[in-house]
Amino acid sequence: MGDRTEAVAEAGKNExxxxxxxxxxxxxxxxxxxxxxxxxxxxxxxCRRHDDQKRYYELGPEDPPYAAKFYDCCGAEDPDAVGCRTDFHISYDDN
Incomplete structure (x- = not known):
């Protein structure tokens, strides 16, 4: 997050x-x-059982056999997966 904060600060100098x-x-x-x-x-x-019960999930050694890890919105199993929706950016300043 340090890089992003620096990018915002640097960009803030110009705009x-x-x-x-x-x-x-x-x-x-x-x-x-x-x-x-x-x-x-x-x-x-x-981290829970997926609704469709048909998908294979890679489980870690400490995971219970029923555990599944995924985004609830789209089913992506990688925590770093690209988002599945697009919209306007929302600032921390916005309500």
Whole structure:
């Protein structure tokens, strides 16, 4: 997160409308914020049995046999998976 904070600070020197998105945690310029600027997961990364019961999940040695780890919104099993939705960036300053 240090790199992102530095990027926001550096960009802030050049442009006063640069903010940090609270969904994707990336810096953005308010002037170029579009409905497809932010890519994020609208749900949590969970560890539980998947509803369809048909998918194979790679389990760690400490995981119970029924555990599944995935994003509840799209089923992606990698915690670093690219977001499945796009929308405007939302600043920490926004309500």
């Amino acid at each position: 006063s409308t640069v903010k940090l998105c609270r969904r994707c945690k990336n810096p953005y310029n308010s002037a170029s914020n579009t409905p497809s600027s932010c890519r994020f997961h609208p749900s949590f990364f969970v």
